[in-house]
Amino acid sequence: GIQVEQSPPDLILQEGANSTLRCNFSDSVNNLQWFHQNPWGQLINLFYIPSGTKQNGRLSATTVATERYSLLYISSSQTTDSGVYFCAVGTGTASKLTFGTGTRLQVTL
Amino acid sequence: SAVISQKPSRDICQRGTSLTIQCQVDSQVTMMFWYRQQPGQSLTLIATANQGSEATYESGFVIDKFPISRPNLTFSTLTVSNMSPEDSSIYLCSVEGHSYEQYFGPGTRLTVT
Numbered sequence: 691g692i693q694v695e696q697s698p699p700d701l702i703l704q705e706g707a708n709s710t711l712r713c714n715f716s717d718s719v720n721n722l723q724w725f726h727q728n729p730w731g732q733l734i735n736l737f738y739i740p741s742g743t744k745q746n747g748r749l750s751a752t753t754v755a756t757e758r759y760s761l762l763y764i765s766s767s768q769t770t771d772s773g774v775y776f777c778a779v780g781t782g783t784a785s786k787l788t789f790g791t792g793t794r795l796q797v798t799l
Numbered sequence: 800s801a802v803i804s805q806k807p808s809r810d811i812c813q814r815g816t817s818l819t820i821q822c823q824v825d826s827q828v829t830m831m832f833w834y835r836q837q838p839g840q841s842l843t844l845i846a847t848a849n850q851g852s853e854a855t856y857e858s859g860f861v862i863d864k865f866p867i868s869r870p871n872l873t874f875s876t877l878t879v880s881n882m883s884p885e886d887s888s889i890y891l892c893s894v895e896g897h898s899y900e901q902y903f904g905p906g907t908r909l910t911v912t
Contacts, residue, residue, distance in 0.1 A: 721899060731889060733842075733903035735800070776841065778901075785830045785895050789842040 713777035721780030822892035
């Protein structure tokens with residue numbers, strides 16, 4: 691099956707810093723989504739982005755499908771950004787998602 | 800976006816017993832999914848819950864261990880059968896929105912002793 695690797699695995703930032711999270715996948719995809727799992731375990735959908743670039747407030751994402759990677763940018767980080775960020779991809783039957791390894795982010799004061 | 804609830808939110812169960820987890824959505828949806836998240840790990844898809852037919856299971860998951868029901872377009876259940884400590888995980892249901900994005904319920908934290 692498809693492999694989905696995320697980097698870095700762990701990241702510690704001071705409040706106000708910017709960061710870039712990367713998602714590499716091993717095969718062509720027709721579905722790619724970014725999620726944030728907060729410290730209480732709730733998964734929030736950030737972006738549906740199988741290709742191109744999207745922005746939502748301090749967050750933006752870019753997927754280069756031909757090169758099999760996606761990037762999530764977090765600007766002016768806040769403590770509420772802490773948690774685990776997952777990318778998830780779908781191939782073929784696009785609805786089924788394979789989740790990546792995750793990036794654990796901690797934002798400190 | 801869809802609003803999804805799960806019951807119970809958490810439970811502690813003895814090995815050998817079974818637990819049924821409920822997932823309720825506030826609107827009709829075609830696609831519903833069940834995932835497992837083992838401690839400190841990523842999410843793994845267990846099965847796709849199909850309305851009016853048997854669930855479609857992923858490799859490594861079988862109906863005898865994880866029977867699923869989908870009686871209508873807003874509700875599904877997952878049963879974890881004959882539990883062992885290795886089944887201790889968070890179990891999450893998700894639905895697909897109109898634009899292919901997925902939304903997740905709050906999860907059920909299961910501890911098996």
